[in-house]
Amino acid sequence: MTRLVALTLAVLVATALRAADVEPAFDDPALNARYWGLIREIRCPLCMNESIADSGAPVAADLRREVHRLLAEGKSDDEIKEFMSSRYGDFVLYRPRVEPVTYALWASPFILLVVGALVFWRILRNRGKQPLGEDEAS
Amino acid sequence: MWRYAIPLVVLAVIAAFFYRGLGLNPSYVPSALIGKPMPEFALPTLADQEARIGSRDIAGKVALLNVWGTWCIECRHEHAFLVRLAKSGMPIYGLNLRDERPAALGWLASLGNPYVASAFDPDGTVAVDWGVTAAPETFLIGRDGKILFKHISPLTQQVWQHDFVPLIKAQCGGSDPGCPQLAALGAQ
Numbered sequence: 001m002t003r004l005v006a007l008t009l010a011v012l013v014a015t016a017l018r019a020a021d022v023e024p025a026f027d028d029p030a031l032n033a034r035y036w037g038l039i040r041e042i043r044c045p046l047c048m049n050e051s052i053a054d055s056g057a058p059v060a061a062d063l064r065r066e067v068h069r070l071l072a073e074g075k076s077d078d079e080i081k082e083f084m085s086s087r088y089g090d091f092v093l094y095r096p097r098v099e100p101v102t103y104a105l106w107a108s109p110f111i112l113l114v115v116g117a118l119v120f121w122r123i124l125r126n127r128g129k130q131p132l133g134e135d136e137a138s
Numbered sequence: 139m140w141r142y143a144i145p146l147v148v149l150a151v152i153a154a155f156f157y158r159g160l161g162l163n164p165s166y167v168p169s170a171l172i173g174k175p176m177p178e179f180a181l182p183t184l185a186d187q188e189a190r191i192g193s194r195d196i197a198g199k200v201a202l203l204n205v206w207g208t209w210c211i212e213c214r215h216e217h218a219f220l221v222r223l224a225k226s227g228m229p230i231y232g233l234n235l236r237d238e239r240p241a242a243l244g245w246l247a248s249l250g251n252p253y254v255a256s257a258f259d260p261d262g263t264v265a266v267d268w269g270v271t272a273a274p275e276t277f278l279i280g281r282d283g284k285i286l287f288k289h290i291s292p293l294t295q296q297v298w299q300h301d302f303v304p305l306i307k308a309q310c311g312g313s314d315p316g317c318p319q320l321a322a323l324g325a326q
Contacts, residue, residue: 057272058236
């Protein structure tokens with residue numbers, strides 16, 4: 001058990017170290033946290049399923065540099081996301097913005113939840129109508 | 139009766155989504171810049187550190203901006219077509235991306251230079267403003283300075299005829315100022 005914990009810790013520390021030496025980030029912890037938050041939420045436009053924090057593509061390095069520059073200039077997170085999406089499209093935002101095109105996307109989990117609840121309710125109601133004996137016989 | 143219709147309707151909806159979704163190209167990312175004015179820039183030219191080339195030089199005519207670099211193998215594939223296109227009268231500007239001067243100049247000396255001029259962008263700063271992901275990419279810029287089209291991957295005769303020529307013809311009467319010569323539209 002101790003060995004397992006030690007191994008897990010080693011892996012976690014190694015991952016953290018790897019992430020830390022990718023780029024010189026900020027001394028200010030708050031700014032640093034925003035930097036890491038942003039580059040994990042911006043998708044690499046070349047490699048599709050990686051964030052620019054994960055990707056080794058040259059364009060991802062360029063975009064990390066731009067995020068760093070914009071943060072140093074005092075831009076807000078929204079301004080930086082707008083900077084990215086105006087150049088690379090909404091595609092680069094892992095978290096889609098709430099706007100008319102994405103209403104259906106944001107609403108779909110709740111619609112599915114309601115549909116599921118209705119189906120569940122119907123099944124329960126039908127079961128309630130059946131006499132107990134019949135259910136046991138089948 | 140209608141309860142039997144529900145699974146069929148659900149199936150039909152799912153099938154419609156799959157039919158549409160599987161027909162899409164997952165690696166196709168539309169450019170956010172189509173129909174927008176080209177991003178402004180001014181960079182040193184590849185040939186001369188002191189000379190400048192930028193959006194002002196491109197503005198006012200139908201032109202291509204081709205993103206290239208010597209590290210880009212696909213660029214080598216499209217290069218011969220770009221040379222032919224330039225010879226037939228189409229103005230092509232280059233954006234040399236993440237490259238080194240001697241290598242890039244050597245490439246043009248040995249393979250031919252199709253570019254009116256190439257902007258030198260070793261850090262990819264201007265490339266980010268243009269939404270460039272990698273080379274080769276080719277932008278078509280209209281007479282009004284707006285981006286009409288962007289092609290990712292090598293430019294070929296087929297792509298040129300199919301995607302570029304109709305867009306150019308739509309805004310050019312042939313001898314209008316700022317329009318490429320007719321020879322360029324049928325470039326062999």
